[in-house]
Amino acid sequence: MEKGKIKEIIGQLTLKEKAGLCSGRSFWHTKEVARLGIPSMMVADGPHGLRKQASKSDMLGINKSIVATCFPTGVGIAASFDRAVAKRLGEALGDEALDENLGVVLGPAINIKRSPLCGRNFEYMSEDPFLAGEMSAEYVNGVQSRGVGVSVKHFAVNSQEKFRMSISAEVDERTLREIYFPAFENTVKKAKPWTVMCAYNKINGEYCSENKWLLTDVLRKEWGFNGFVVSDWGAVNDRVKGVAAGLELEMPGTGGRNDRKIVEAVEAGKLDEKILDKACERVLGVVFDSIEKKQSAPKYDREKEHLLARTLARETMVLLKNEGNILPLKKDKKYAFIGAFAKTPRYQGGGSSHINSYKVVGAWDAATDIQKEYARGYQDGITEDQKLISEAVETAKNADIAIVFAGLPEVYESEGFDRRHMNMPKSHLDLIEAVSKVNPNTVVVLHNGSPVEMPWIKDVKAVLEAYLGGEAVGEATYDILFGDVNPSGKLAETFPIYLNDVASSEYYPGFTKTVEYREGLYVGYRYFDKKKKKVLFPFGYGLSYTDFEYSDIKMDKQSLKDPYELRVSFKIKNTGEREGKEICQLYVKDIISTVYRPEKELKGFEKISLKAGEEKEVEIKLDKRSFAFYNTITHNWEVESGEYEILVGASSADIRLSTKIEIEGDAKEMSDDKMLFPSYYSGDVEDVKDEEFSALIGRALSDREFPEGYKFTVNNNLYDARHTKWGRRIAKLAMLATKGKDDLGDPEIMAQIALQTPMEAMCNFSKGVLSEKMLYSLLDLLNGDRPTRAFWKLIGGVFKIPYYMRKAKKHDL
Numbered sequence: 001m002e003k004g005k006i007k008e009i010i011g012q013l014t015l016k017e018k019a020g021l022c023s024g025r026s027f028w029h030t031k032e033v034a035r036l037g038i039p040s041m042m043v044a045d046g047p048h049g050l051r052k053q054a055s056k057s058d059m060l061g062i063n064k065s066i067v068a069t070c071f072p073t074g075v076g077i078a079a080s081f082d083r084a085v086a087k088r089l090g091e092a093l094g095d096e097a098l099d100e101n102l103g104v105v106l107g108p109a110i111n112i113k114r115s116p117l118c119g120r121n122f123e124y125m126s127e128d129p130f131l132a133g134e135m136s137a138e139y140v141n142g143v144q145s146r147g148v149g150v151s152v153k154h155f156a157v158n159s160q161e162k163f164r165m166s167i168s169a170e171v172d173e174r175t176l177r178e179i180y181f182p183a184f185e186n187t188v189k190k191a192k193p194w195t196v197m198c199a200y201n202k203i204n205g206e207y208c209s210e211n212k213w214l215l216t217d218v219l220r221k222e223w224g225f226n227g228f229v230v231s232d233w234g235a236v237n238d239r240v241k242g243v244a245a246g247l248e249l250e251m252p253g254t255g256g257r258n259d260r261k262i263v264e265a266v267e268a269g270k271l272d273e274k275i276l277d278k279a280c281e282r283v284l285g286v287v288f289d290s291i292e293k294k295q296s297a298p299k300y301d302r303e304k305e306h307l308l309a310r311t312l313a314r315e316t317m318v319l320l321k322n323e324g325n326i327l328p329l330k331k332d333k334k335y336a337f338i339g340a341f342a343k344t345p346r347y348q349g350g351g352s353s354h355i356n357s358y359k360v361v362g363a364w365d366a367a368t369d370i371q372k373e374y375a376r377g378y379q380d381g382i383t384e385d386q387k388l389i390s391e392a393v394e395t396a397k398n399a400d401i402a403i404v405f406a407g408l409p410e411v412y413e414s415e416g417f418d419r420r421h422m423n424m425p426k427s428h429l430d431l432i433e434a435v436s437k438v439n440p441n442t443v444v445v446l447h448n449g450s451p452v453e454m455p456w457i458k459d460v461k462a463v464l465e466a467y468l469g470g471e472a473v474g475e476a477t478y479d480i481l482f483g484d485v486n487p488s489g490k491l492a493e494t495f496p497i498y499l500n501d502v503a504s505s506e507y508y509p510g511f512t513k514t515v516e517y518r519e520g521l522y523v524g525y526r527y528f529d530k531k532k533k534k535v536l537f538p539f540g541y542g543l544s545y546t547d548f549e550y551s552d553i554k555m556d557k558q559s560l561k562d563p564y565e566l567r568v569s570f571k572i573k574n575t576g577e578r579e580g581k582e583i584c585q586l587y588v589k590d591i592i593s594t595v596y597r598p599e600k601e602l603k604g605f606e607k608i609s610l611k612a613g614e615e616k617e618v619e620i621k622l623d624k625r626s627f628a629f630y631n632t633i634t635h636n637w638e639v640e641s642g643e644y645e646i647l648v649g650a651s652s653a654d655i656r657l658s659t660k661i662e663i664e665g666d667a668k669e670m671s672d673d674k675m676l677f678p679s680y681y682s683g684d685v686e687d688v689k690d691e692e693f694s695a696l697i698g699r700a701l702s703d704r705e706f707p708e709g710y711k712f713t714v715n716n717n718l719y720d721a722r723h724t725k726w727g728r729r730i731a732k733l734a735m736l737a738t739k740g741k742d743d744l745g746d747p748e749i750m751a752q753i754a755l756q757t758p759m760e761a762m763c764n765f766s767k768g769v770l771s772e773k774m775l776y777s778l779l780d781l782l783n784g785d786r787p788t789r790a791f792w793k794l795i796g797g798v799f800k801i802p803y804y805m806r807k808a809k810k811h812d813l
Contacts, residue, residue, distance in 0.1 A: 001288040003281070009036050010280050015273070019262035021280045022243060024253035027233075028053065030287060031253075041287045043151070043251075044100070046093060047107025047123065047139075048073045048348070048470065049355035052100050068096060069305040070348050070355040070471040074109055075449055076316030078125035078492035079467065079542075081583040082607045083138040085315050090142020090150075092308055097148040099300040103290030104149040104195055106352075110136045110183040111199075113450075113493050114159040114523055115508045117419040122349040122449020122468050126492040127524030128539065129179055130602050133186030140191035147293035149194030149286055152187050154232055156180055156214065157517075158199035161418045162509040165234070166717060166758050168202035168703075171517040172696040176203075177630035179523055185223050194227045194286045198247060200235045204699060207237045215246030228282040233352075234761040237715060240265040244272075248279040254764040257772065302358045306472055313469040313476035319487040319543040320463040320495075326441060327462050328483025328545055329401060331370050336399035337363065338392045338435055339377040339406050339428070345466075346407055346447040347473045351415020355471075362474035363405065363445070363481075370482070373399065378427040382409060385427070393434050402439040403481070404432050404460075407447035416753045418509055422453045422499045432456045445477055451495040454536060465491075483545065488581035488607070490542035490651065494524045497536045503527040503685050511704035512720065518693050519685045525652045526598035530683030540585050540602075540651035546576025546612070550584070550656035553648060561664040564624040564639060570648055570657055571617050574610035581609045586620050587652065588627060589645040591660075595629055596673045596681040600647055622646075633669050641665035712782045714760035714775060721782045722755075730778070731755055 010018070017033050025031040025040055032040040045051035050068040071077075071089055080086075097105050109120070113127040125132040136152065143150045157169040157180050171180065187193060196219065198208045208214055209231050219225045228248035236242055236250045239258035250258060265271035319327070329335070337343075343364045348355055364374060375392035379385045396402040406428040413419055423429070436442040436459040443462040446452070447469075457463065464487070466477050479485040496502050503519035510516060522530055525539035549572070556567040572582055586604035590597050604620035627644060628637040643662055649655035673681045677696060679688045694701050712721055721727025757765075763775045 001285070001292060003285075006281055006284050006288070009038065009284065010277050012036055013280065015263055015266060016259070018273075018276050018280050019259040019266075020256075021283050022248060022262065022276070023250040023259055027252040030249070030283065038284065039287065039291065041103035041290050042101065043104040043106060044097070044102050045107070045352045046105040046150075047109050047353060048077070048089070049353070049357070050093065050096050050100060050102070050105070051353065051355055052102065065356045066100065067302075067358055068355050069302060069309055070357040070360075071309050072313050072316045072470040072473075073122045073349055073353070073449060073468040074125045075122050075492065076313070076467040076469055076489070077139070078131060078135050079318055079489040080312075080315040080607070081131070081490055081492070081605055082315055083134060085312055086135040086138040087142040088308070089312060090139040091145060092142075092305060094143040094146030094148045095298050096300055096305070097143070098146055098295060098297040101297075102148060103287065104151055105143055106151045106153065106197065108136050108139045108150070109153050109353075110187065111154055111156075111158045112180055112183070112523060114517070115502060115504045116422055116451045116493075116496065116499065117508060118159055118450070119161040119413050119418045120349070120351070120415050121493075122413060123353055123415070125183075127494060128492065128602050129182035130186075131492055131605065132183035134605075136183055136187040137190040140187055140193050144191070144194065147290075147295045149227070149290060151195040151197045151230055152184060152193045153197035154199035155184055155196050155219070155229075156199060156208065157203055158201055160509045160515065161416055163512065163719075163756055165200040165756060165761060166202075166513075166715060166720075167510060168205050168514045169517060170204060170514050170697055170699065170701075172520060172698075173632050174630050175517060175520045178521055181218070184219075188219070188223045188225045192226070194289065195249075196225060196227065196229050197232055198229055198235060200232050204697065205703070207235075209235050209247050210238055210241035210245045212245040220246065226282075228279075228286055234757070234765055236764065237758075237760065240271055243279055244275055248282045252765075257764065306358060309470045310472035310475045310479075313472050314479055314485045316467060316469060316489050317476065317480055317487055318465040318467075318489040318491055318541075319480075320465050320537055320541075321457065321460070322543050323461045325545075326401070326443065327464075327481060329443075329481050331482060333371075333400040334398070335367075335370055335372040336375065336392075336395045336402040336439070337367070337372050338375045338396060338402055338404045339431065340379075341405035341407060341445075341447050342374065342403070345405070345473050346409060346468060347470055348468050349414060349449050350410045353415070357471040360471045360474075363403075363477045364474070366475040366478035367482075377404070377431045378425070380409070382411065382425050383427065384430060389427075389431055389434050392431060393438050396435045396439040396442070399439060401441040401443060402435050403443045403445060404435055405445045405447065406432060408449065408452065413449050419450070422451060422496075424448075424452050429456065432460065436460050443481070445481070447473070451493060451536075453498060457536070465489075486545045486578060486580040487542065488544060488583065490540050490583045491537055492539070494528060494535050494539045495537040496528075497534060501528075501533055501535070506686065512706060514701075514704050516693060516701070518688045520680055520696070521596070521598055522680075522683060522685050526601065527683070527685065529599035529652065535653075538651050538653035540583070540649075541653065542583070542651075544576075544580045544582070546574055546578050546580040548580075548582040548610070548650070549573045549575045550648060550650075553646070553657040553659050555646065555659060555661060557661070559662045559664070560627075562624075562666060564622075564627055564663070566622040566626075566661070567619055568604070568622060568646055568648070569617055569619045571615055572608055572610065573615035574612055577612050579609070579611045581607055582650070583607050584618055585649055585651065586622075587647040587649070587655070588622070589647060590627070590640065591643045591645055593629075593640055593642070594670045594673065595631075595640070596677060597629060600645075600652070602652070627663060629667075631667060631670065633671060638667035639663060639665035640667045640670070712779055714763070714779065715758050716782075717756050717758050719755040724782055726781045730781075
């Protein structure tokens with residue numbers, strides 16, 4: 001609809017209706033205004049399948065959703081390094097969204113993988129912003145080509161789950177600009193997403209949901225975003241500040257509570273009605289686009305889409321080891337399929353992206369044309385059972401080759417909590433050890449959403465990283481193991497040897513109030529390269545059943561100046577005996593820099609298919625951003641003069657070709673980083689002192705924990721108040737209430753989520769069950785006031801106090 005028409009409609013809205021359009025009608029719907037022909041629009045979770053809830057709604061994947069196709073998760077899509085794969089996934093999701101009459105799919109999720117421990121890493125794409133941004137843009141183009149919008153999430157710096165709703169990420173601007181923003185920036189500029197979802201957390205002390213610099217100055221004015229910003233579900237802190245900052249839509253609705261605050265602010269002159277009008281204009285623009293741009297819904301064929309899920313999964317798997325070329329396997333051997341994941345694979349993550357899948361096929365059921373035996377190996381992925389291991393050993397002894405299916409069970413990684421270590425369950429580790437001792441031809445297939453330590457790596461012949469490959473993961477695994485498909489994925493994240501090797505490990509997940517991003521730019525391979533640290537498997541690494549030869553690197557210029565456009569070409573030849581795909585990667589290195597910089601950075605990649613003996617020329621285009629750094633003095637992207645190296649390789653650690661180019665830069669005023677930030681210049685980020693980091697971010701580091709005598713506010717959660725008498729008691733009541741519900745998922749996980757949710761968000765989520773009066777009565781109690789009869793009457797219905805108090809006596813409450 002034309003802007004003029006939308007403004008005409010806004011002119012007919014009452015103030016109450018305008019405020020109402022800025023929040024949801026329900027968990028998944030925007031509000032309608034029937035008298036003016038404004039429809040309600042439905043949104044649903046993605047990003048690797050639809051989670052449309054037909055009845056009872058929630059944000060954590062607890063209650064059932066409609067049957068949908070489950071595709072590979074974000075970590076695998078990025079590992080394909082194939083823009084066409086990302087776009088095809090987007091198109092499939094767009095088609096299914098059309099079939100379900102949805103206006104917006106909530107995805108892709110493109111936060112940077114700062115640590116292997118983030119519970120949501122399976123959903124995020126990469127540790128590298130260039131790769132994440134390129135794949136994200138194609139995904140968005142795919143979805144929106146169907147006339148369905150996306151919501152790119154979570155803007156910004158949402159790289160952990162612990163305290164995600166209240167933690168302040170302390171990050172310097174250069175790190176924000178060069179690491180945590182570019183994936184969003186690239187997606188906004190190249191794909192023009194209809195919506196962007198703001199994150200729960202704070203950045204340098206200010207909530208993302210009310211951060212004008214983030215949502216207006218950067219997102220809109222610098223990048224040109226013209227859709228609307230929606231809150232993550234429950235991410236709103238101060239609704240009026242949020243509207244003023246550029247947060248147009250609050251989800252889910254709060255039963256009118258925050259709408260009233262907007263109305264009161266406008267009437268009191270605290271919020272300019274023109275800002276509210278603009279917010280309505282942006283929301284209505286997308287709502288009407290979801291009708292007018294919507295294509296005819298195709299007849300959705302679930303069998304056809306399952307085959308697509310299988311095709312995409314083949315592209316996402318990474319062959320990590322293949323000693324003696326044991327793979328591909330021959331079909332005339334006798335095989336032992338060992339591990340419960342062989343029959344019931346872990347194929348998706350937990351939380352809001354959890355799909356009610358059409359059908360799930362494990363590798364056991366896919367392998368119909370070979371001689372095989374099965375042993376369960378472990379009970380539930382956690383509990384160790386020596387009897388099951390003994391049975392697996394006997395099965396392995398009688399096989400020519402043993403294939404162990406292992407990894408991480410869902411309770412190890414999910415939205416809502418972070419991992420505490422990089423270990424696989426002991427039952428999986430003991431199983432691999434026992435099987436590899438009796439069968440020298442042991443192959444391991446991993447089902448996990450993020451890196452794991454592999455103390456057993458030298459004891460097995462081959463390792464296939466299947467990641468969380470969607471509902472057809474078993475079929476795709478079989479296709480690769482037995483050579484119907486040549487593996488072509490490469491790691492979009494570094495696999496460290498140990499957790500302590502990771503630059504952020506000492507500072508992750510931080511304090512109660514803040515988490516300090518002291519490693520700055522040195523995330524993933526940028527750190528390992530700078531420190532020349534050994535890793536288990538480097539970024540960009542992956543094996544094939546064939547070999548590739550690189551040659552003949554050329555540039556179309558020998559020197560460069562503004563506008564800094566360069567074409568780099570080289571040749572790749574398949575020197576093996578079978579067809580395969582190679583992912584070639586181009587990195588740029590500033591040989592001598594004044595400002596601190598990583599050793600090299602990914603600035604281009606292509607995935608090339610080659611028949612045996614075939615050779616092709618590859619061309620990659622570079623631009624100013626390929627060479628630039630963000631200058632925090634001038635607040636611009638600038639290029640420093642000097643010599644740069646162009647590096648082309650098969651991974652970040654396997655450079656095959658290189659050449660150099662002289663560049664005349666445009667950087668005039670630069671900080672002396674050798675003097676100001678010596679630890680960053682040398683890459684010794686583990687030695688960064690408080691003073692150095694404080695100078696870098698321009699903030700004091702004193703506000704890390706809650707001091708004694710602190711007065712709690714609506715922004716606090718029950719975990720913050722755990723050391724107070726009533727905080728401890730009410731926290732236990734909340735945990736007991738959670739455990740009393742059989743349909744809430746894992747009790748420990750749900751209890752942790754409940755304890756870490758700010759009280760303001762609890763109030764908003766409760767849809768009036770926990771009223772504002774109850775909330776402030778609870779705060780009075782936590783701040784030292786004695787509980788009154790009125791308080792217990794108010795709050796009794798929330799936790800069913802009489803029942804839980806009887807139970808609480810057994811817990812020394």
